[in-house]
Amino acid sequence: MPTEIKGLNEECGVFGVFGHEDAAHLTYYGLHSLQHRGQEGAGIIATDGEQMRLEKGLGLITEVFEEKQFDRLEGHGAIGHVRYATQGGGGYENVQPLVFRSQTGSLALAHNGNLVNAHALKHQLEAQGSILQTTSDTEVVAHLIKRSGHLPLKERIVQALAMLKGAYAFVMMTEEKVFVALDPKGLRPLSIGKLGDAYVVSSETCALDVVGAEYIREVDPGELITIDKEGLHSDRFSEPLQRTLCSMEYVYFSRPDSNLDGVNVHSARKRMGKELAKEAPIEADVVTGVPDSSISAAIGFAEQSGIPYELGLIKNRYVGRTFIQPSQELREQGVKMKLSPVRGIVEGKRVVMVDDSIVRGTTSRRIIQMLKDAGAKEVHVRIGAPPLKNPCYYGIDTSTKAELIAGHHSVEEIREMIGADSLAFLSVEGLQEAIGSPQDSLRHGQCQACFTGSYPTEIFPNTVHPYEKV
Structure with a gap:
């Protein structure tokens, strides 16, 4: 196992670009600046509007990618992921983004967080005939989305997100769109920026700075953002709740040059x-x-x-x-x-x-x-x-x-x-x-469960240990 100076490890970082002709390269630079959030695996998937192509592997972003791989990653949209694997959670198959292909189109997902009801959802899906290929929570979401195949994709995503409990910051992509979602409590950080006419999404604002994107705002808890050639569109899949952003993001995990909720x-x-x-x-x-x-x-x-x-x-x-x-x-x-x-x-x-x-x-x-x-x-x-x-x-x-x-x-x-x-x-x-809070009451508060034992969401009876993380 790796030697760590610290005994803590964050789960991962997500990054995405839509509307830029060099989206994959920008995603690489964004992930490089998020490397502190995960060093076990990295991946980028790009779309040219017709096809999505994936490159991923185990190791640091500089170990996974060489310049020749970007010849395949052409397109105006890309999402990427850097990952930390917990014990038993390693392996190429769990490196994200995960991509799911079908006759009606493809869907790629990158996720930061952990679903506390993942086991229950997996049992439910398997009972209904789903065959899971990884131990990642992210795959559960893909199956939930696919299950309501008769509805438009955005409605299927809304239905799937409504079933999830826990912390999640999702960046998803089809051949033509990017979807961004944050859990109703906003436990993980997620920001939106703009670079010319392109939109950029990142786990931390430091990555927006690195690629030259202008910070626009945080993704709101319970918000689903759609980014396509028409621009950015906002919907809600949950009523606004008081945000409880993880305190350890301020204490340890985030880079010092990042801003979280304006702090x-x-x-x-x-x-x-x-x-x-x-x-x-x-x-x-x-x-x-x-x-x-x-x-x-x-x-x-x-x-x-x-x-x-x-x-x-x-x-x-x-x-x-x-x-x-x-x-x-x-x-x-x-x-x-x-x-x-x-x-x-x-x-x-x-x-x-x-x-x-x-x-x-x-x-x-x-x-x-x-x-x-x-x-x-x-x-x-x-x-x-x-x-x-x-x-x-x-x-x-x-x-x-x-x-x-x-x-x-x-x-x-x-x-x-x-x-x-x-x-x-x-x-x-x-x-x-020390952390302080923005003036907006809906953005006030942090999750301090690791200190106090008071968890901001329901912890299910079979949650004895933290679940296998994405």
């Missing part, structure tokens, strides 16, 4: 660090962040506390993604290969190590030990989010409650286990204050 991620993380310094002050000599997602919070902590910020930890960006770990000893070495303490900064110092989360505690323990081996006199850990106590059922790999160290240990017990001189987490109230 810049870097700015929000800086405010998290400032709130953390207010809630858990400490006497120390230097503040450092665990690269990369904790740097912004560490800067905020330093500004608020008056303790100098320094690069006390350096990330090696050239370590292979699939470093082989045949033994526990080499697994330990894997962290050292990816992170290095700067002895000249931490030696003899009382260090505040700011991180975004503690999942199982093993990585935190190793980093603290590295800092102390480099001469740090004290290591005080500050976490820019509340303790992760509950599993996520909406498309984030936070494992099961039994594997989350905060799910069954106190803060003091965790401190002892990771070897920190002190440990403090940001409060739920501090996180909410």
Whole structure:
């Protein structure tokens, strides 16, 4: 399995372009900027108005695609996907976009999220004669759409979406149209932009910036957008609900240069660090962040506390993604290969190590030990989010409650286990204050279920573990 500095993994990123003669290349660049959302597989499907052609594979976007493949991906429309595979969810067949062909036309789907009623829907479809070819939730949606074959496609999509429970950001494409949909609670991010006369859709606004598209707006919860040669059309498949965008998008998953619901991620993380310094002050000599997602919070902590910020930890960006770990000893070495303490900064110092989360505690323990081996006199850990106590059922790999160290240990017990001189987490109230909210009441609020155990949607009785994710 890959060596990860973090114990969290986002599910995937989606990107699409319609109305541009170089749609596939733009999609490639968009996916490249979303690579942090998934590194296990990537795919692009393009349409020229008559045919759809797919290229996909396992690995990073740069490993999957070569220039010669774009000779096949001609057309004015394209959608793409980068994927993180959970245990048991790997394999070429699950790499998206998934494409389903029939005599009446083709449909390609790319999905970010997780359906909490996927198992029930699969049983229902199989009982009605459907044969599922993958373990992906996305295939369920395709079968639901196909089941109402006598209706116009948009109506079939609306009917299928109404049956889904959980988190989903969909980008779908036929030979002539692109469809975009976000779940009624808006748990995952999804934005629309414009590039000349073309429309662009992306999981994060950073990808719009990379391809030169102008941001227009977020996709609304419960909204179905159709993009065709006539332009953009909006419909609803669900009544507007108060949005509960995943808090961990702000804490960890999204790129710092992205904006979510009008809130810049870097700015929000800086405010998290400032709130953390207010809630858990400490006497120390230097503040450092665990690269990369904790740097912004560490800067905020330093500004608020008056303790100098320094690069006390350096990330090696050239370590292979699939470093082989045949033994526990080499697994330990894997962290050292990816992170290095700067002895000249931490030696003899009382260090505040700011991180975004503690999942199982093993990585935190190793980093603290590295800092102390480099001469740090004290290591005080500050976490820019509340303790992760509950599993996520909406498309984030936070494992099961039994594997989350905060799910069954106190803060003091965790401190002892990771070897920190002190440990403090940001409060739920501090996180909410740091993220803030737009003025629109329908867009107010975040999902904080992994911290509080209060889930914004129904969690079905057989949801013991997070479902196989897309």
